[in-house]
Amino acid sequence: EIADAAEALLGAGGVKVGGALRGRHVLVTSGPTHEPIDPVRYIANRSSGKQGHAIAAAAAAAGARVTLVSGPVNLPDPAGIAVHHVETARDMLAAVEAALPADAAVFAAAVADWRVAAEAGQKLKKDGNALAPLALTENPDILAGIARRAEGRPRLVVGFAAETQNVVAHAQAKLARKGCDWIVANDVSRDGGHQSGIPGGVMGADSNAVHLVSAAGVEHWPTASKAEIAQRLVARIAVALGPQESQS
Amino acid sequence: EIADAAEALLGAGGVKVGGALRGRHVLVTSGPTHEPIDPVRYIANRSSGKQGHAIAAAAAAAGARVTLVSGPVNLPDPAGIAVHHVETARDMLAAVEAALPADAAVFAAAVADWRVAAEAGQKLKKDGNALAPLALTENPDILAGIARRAEGRPRLVVGFAAETQNVVAHAQAKLARKGCDWIVANDVSRDGGHQSGIPGGVMGADSNAVHLVSAAGVEHWPTASKAEIAQRLVARIAVALGPQESQS
Structure with a gap:
């Protein structure tokens, strides 16, 4: 069935997806968003962008035309991919909408749920009322919106879900709430991450242990490099989209 | 006088400070701090660490023993320098105190003035009360404390001051309030920065226009690379500390 077909595409070496997405347009978001508080301060998510960039690269390697919408990361633009650099969730939504239509969209970015309600035009000073609680407002929900x-x-x-507890249950709830087809869920708790004790575990690391959650059920994928996770996901996307249309 | 002596140390090429800080211990902080909101979110300052790292490197080139306390940056550790990597303002203060005594301390880091009053142990969810304003509490004042x-x-x-308006007046007030000897002030406004329209102007850029503010007055330094600013500052530090003690 689907998993078997994807495994066949992956091949024993895990890399034989060449051409499976030829003629397809795949949209990928990656990295964090930065939500300004004032000209020198911002709220950020922990996200290196490594997983999202790896998915974009794997989709391109599989023959897709890829649009990558990336928040601020310290990664080179993958070769041969159109990369749109954005900072805030609102910028990211606009870039995503501008990139449609797409055959598949993978929202791997760690988008800030909230932004500061009133960004200050000048640097907030300690003196006076600047210690007032920071009023927040909800950002657009890019995944659900699309x-x-x-x-x-x-x-x-x-969609992607980074969770610190009840990872699969939260991912299943997110799947239903957002209306997306799949959720790739990772446990980013200190314990769930298998890396040394850095906060956020998997964040910034080169490997990842994820669960693929869909209406069909939950698959627990083996811990693998982010590149391997990307290849596996891209193979699954190729199977889900089916044979490409004839190019003639 | 002092500026002339420093110019003499700098030399025409701006680089002849070798040996002027031999036998001295110079402590430098650099980069931003990250203040966690929950395991996946944090408040950050815009700071590449380029200026602080350049000062540490220049002090080492001038013969000093250098301790660099750095927040999260994407820069390599300067060669031959003991680097302590920290995340929060509290971590930075502890590392600074552990590094004392020092002959000179240069606080170039962009330390967060505030942290979240109650860091959440689990990822905050959108549902429920998570949109409540983020209560903030003041961080330790590393510069004034030292x-x-x-x-x-x-x-x-x-100390350093990044300001978006009334740059010199704010720096003079900061000098008095903190009890430090000098403030290196930059204008980080969109207009004050001389770089392209990225928010924060000078942030992340390779050059800088600063004012050196002390009880003696204000010097407006010419726009120069961060490495040149660092050499100029290190030359001034060497003059201020005076001839080194005999090594015999």
């Missing part, structure tokens, strides 16, 4: 589009929805919409 | 020490104060304490 997954629930009446028109122009990518055929396959994949 | 500058006002009764015992073990470095002979020369240098």
Whole structure:
């Protein structure tokens, strides 16, 4: 079935996906967003962008036309991929909408749920009222917004979930709430991460242990490099999209 | 006088400070701090660490023993320098105190003035009360804390000020308030920065236009690379500390 077909595409070496996405447009988001507090301060998520960039690279290697929308990361732009650099969640949404239509969209970015309600034009000073609590407002929900589009929805919409507890249950709830097709869930707790004691465990690391959550059930993928996770996901995307249309 | 003596040390090429700090211990902080909100989110300052790292490297090139306390940056550790990597303002203060005594301390880090009052142990969820304003609490004031020490104060304490308006006036007020000897002030406004329109102007850029503010007055330094600013500052530090003690 689907997993077997993807395994066949992957091959024993885990890399034989060449051409499986030829003729497809795959949209990938990656990295964190930065939400300004004032000209010198911002709220950020921990996200290196390594997983999202690896997915973009794997999709390109599989023959797809890839659009990568990336928050601030310290990674080179993958070769041969159109990269749109953004800072805030609102910028990211605009770049994503501008990139549609797409056959598949993989939202691997760690988008800030909230931004500061009123960004200060000048640097906030300690004196006076600057210690007032920081009022927050909800950011646009890029994943749900795209997954629930009446028109122009990518055929396959994949979200990511970074959780510190009840990882699979939260991912299943997120799948239903967002209206997407798959959730790739990681445990980013100190314990769930298998790396040394840095906060956020998997964040910034080169390997990852994930669960693929869909309406069909939950698959627990073996711990693997982010490049291997990307190849596995891309193989699954190729199977889900089916044989490409004839190019003639 | 002092500026002339420093110019003489610098030499026409701006680089002849070798040996001027031999036998001295110079403590430098650099980079931003990250203040956790929960395991995946944090508040950060815009700071590449380039200026602080350049000062550490210049002090080492001038013969000093250098301790560099650095927040999260994407820069290599300068060769031959003991680097202590920290994340939060509290971590940075502890590392600074552990590094004393020092002959001179240069606080180039962009330390967060505030941290979140109650860091969440688990990832905050959108549902429920997570949109409550983020309560903040003041971080320790590393510059003032060291500058006002009764015992073990470095002979020369240098602070930095990143300002978006009234740059010199704010720096003079900061000098008095913190009890330090010099403030190196930069204008990080969109207009004050001379770089392209990225928020924070000078942040992350390779050059810098600064003012050196002390009880003696204000010097406006010419725009120069961060390495040149660092050499100029190190030459001034060498003059201020005076001839080194005999090594015999």
